[in-house]
Amino acid sequence: MTNLVPLPVVMPLLGAALTLVLARHPRSQRAVSVVVLTATLAVACVLLVVAHRDGPLVVNVGGWPAPVGIVLVADQLSALMLVVSAAVTLCVLLYSIGEGRADGDEGTPVAIYHPTYLVLTAGVTNAFLSGDLFNLFVGFEILLAASYVLLTLGGTEVRIRAGTTYVVVSLLSSLIFLSAIGLIYSATGTLNMAQLVDRLDALPDNLRLVLQLMLLVAFGIKAAVFPLSAWLPDSYPTAPAPVTAVFAGLLTKVGVYAIIRTETLLFPGGRTADLLMIVALLTMVVGIFGAVAQSDIKRLLSFTLVSHIGYMIFGVALMSVAGLSGAIFYVVHHITIQTTLFLATGLVERRTGSTNLDKLGGLAKMAPLLGVIFFLPALNLAGIPPFSGFLGKLGLLQAGVEAGGVLPWLLVAGGTATSLLTLYATMKVWNLAFWRSPKQVSEGAQTSLPPLMVGATLGLVIFGLALTLVAGPLFDVSSDAAEDLRARTPYVEAVFPGGTR
Numbered sequence: 001m002t003n004l005v006p007l008p009v010v011m012p013l014l015g016a017a018l019t020l021v022l023a024r025h026p027r028s029q030r031a032v033s034v035v036v037l038t039a040t041l042a043v044a045c046v047l048l049v050v051a052h053r054d055g056p057l058v059v060n061v062g063g064w065p066a067p068v069g070i071v072l073v074a075d076q077l078s079a080l081m082l083v084v085s086a087a088v089t090l091c092v093l094l095y096s097i098g099e100g101r102a103d104g105d106e107g108t109p110v111a112i113y114h115p116t117y118l119v120l121t122a123g124v125t126n127a128f129l130s131g132d133l134f135n136l137f138v139g140f141e142i143l144l145a146a147s148y149v150l151l152t153l154g155g156t157e158v159r160i161r162a163g164t165t166y167v168v169v170s171l172l173s174s175l176i177f178l179s180a181i182g183l184i185y186s187a188t189g190t191l192n193m194a195q196l197v198d199r200l201d202a203l204p205d206n207l208r209l210v211l212q213l214m215l216l217v218a219f220g221i222k223a224a225v226f227p228l229s230a231w232l233p234d235s236y237p238t239a240p241a242p243v244t245a246v247f248a249g250l251l252t253k254v255g256v257y258a259i260i261r262t263e264t265l266l267f268p269g270g271r272t273a274d275l276l277m278i279v280a281l282l283t284m285v286v287g288i289f290g291a292v293a294q295s296d297i298k299r300l301l302s303f304t305l306v307s308h309i310g311y312m313i314f315g316v317a318l319m320s321v322a323g324l325s326g327a328i329f330y331v332v333h334h335i336t337i338q339t340t341l342f343l344a345t346g347l348v349e350r351r352t353g354s355t356n357l358d359k360l361g362g363l364a365k366m367a368p369l370l371g372v373i374f375f376l377p378a379l380n381l382a383g384i385p386p387f388s389g390f391l392g393k394l395g396l397l398q399a400g401v402e403a404g405g406v407l408p409w410l411l412v413a414g415g416t417a418t419s420l421l422t423l424y425a426t427m428k429v430w431n432l433a434f435w436r437s438p439k440q441v442s443e444g445a446q447t448s449l450p451p452l453m454v455g456a457t458l459g460l461v462i463f464g465l466a467l468t469l470v471a472g473p474l475f476d477v478s479s480d481a482a483e484d485l486r487a488r489t490p491y492v493e494a495v496f497p498g499g500t501r
Helices: 007-021 026-054 076-103 110-129 133-151 157-188 193-201 205-223 232-238 241-265 273-292 297-318 321-352 368-382 388-403 406-435 451-469 471-487 489-495
Strands: 057-060 071-074
Touching (some): 007 026, 026 471, 071 489, 076 110, 076 321, 076 471, 110 133, 110 241, 133 157, 133 241, 157 193, 157 232, 205 241, 232 241, 241 321, 273 297, 297 321, 297 406, 321 388, 321 471, 368 451, 388 471, 471 489
16 A cells, blocks of 8 residues: 555646646646546545554655655645545636636636646645655645746736735745755754654754744744734735635645644654744734724635634644644644635625625525525634534634643633634625625626536535534544654654664
8 A cells, every 4th residue: 555655746746747738638638637636535535544544654755765765654644634635626626627617718727727736736745745854845845836826827917916925925934944954954964754853852952942943934934824924815815716715725734734743743842832822822813803804705714714723723832632633623624614615705706796895795695505605614614513613623622721721721712712703704704795785796797607616616515514424533533643643653663664773
């Protein structure tokens, strides 16, 4: 089964090359992209089952043993992230295909879109599987290079301006990350994360703290934690709906994944726990206050995206099995629900010609199915029982109560308040856009929605609801992954069966 580990990276890259060759054959491009992402999802599911049953799977790329060569590691955490990301990218791809067919591919140049989208997928999967810090950097750069292209599709002035901001912020983050990699290598002589477990522990405490803070800043920018999140609400809403959805669902979570991986594997001990708790609290509160103040659905959802990153950082800061388990569960939930809401918003914009709440109304009567598609994930995001959002938040709040202390209790209070304000923000959208009397239809409104776009979004709605039904097994996987993260030895022994050297 170890031979399956590289496939989630290799298949999208090969698919990207093939779709580039098929640039003048849109139907073939679509077929290749769908087949590749479906196969990636199937492989990810197998890896999750095997990793949960037998432990981490390791592949030495090129046959070079660690630490000389690069290793790819599929443990329970990375395999779970692969499954969710593959499911989301497949649904978003189907949505974009439906949009392209309806628009004649005028809004999304298909010759560029499919290769770039598959390259983005390869970057995400490479980041999840990487067992080497430099390869993790490469994964980030692959997905960021692809995201630059996707963000500016269409070449409008607004998208170019937003893309420029995104590029500058991302390059700053990458520069900090690369500087940290250079310092870590100069101090330890390796970038293999399993080998760094022992070598970083042997460094002076102050040097370890500096390296840890540099990585936290680099990943914090990518994850959009406060105060490093100001770029996100201005960048994401300008992109096409499927691009915004996949960015919101996945890209920030790759940053969160990197924080979880490095904080547990490389820097255990909780020296930055108080700092992370303060950052988590500010991220939740500032983000949700920003959402409440918005009158545009895309910007409102962008601020809720920032806000709910705080829940994940809260779980990481606790560094307990319960906290990490809650964070992992919440990452899975949030990837699914946030992506669904942005796709639903794309349908709202297509149906009405606008996402400005001042111009919307009567959608529940005009498009009742669209109302259901938005309403269910909105309740899920707000954490209304019995949805997965409620279960994830409950797990995190319970972990905070168990930890005790002033900061954990402040985070419990802040998390509860954020959940209530999220409900207020999403119901504000529902009341103004769906429930009140219809407004004058904006220019560009469509009388009907493409079935494939609706079907793909509805599929993600059902997937989000299914998370509630499988919450028990999902929490089991999250708890097992959290225990392995805390122990560190399963990961290290999988990479170095005979011990590190």
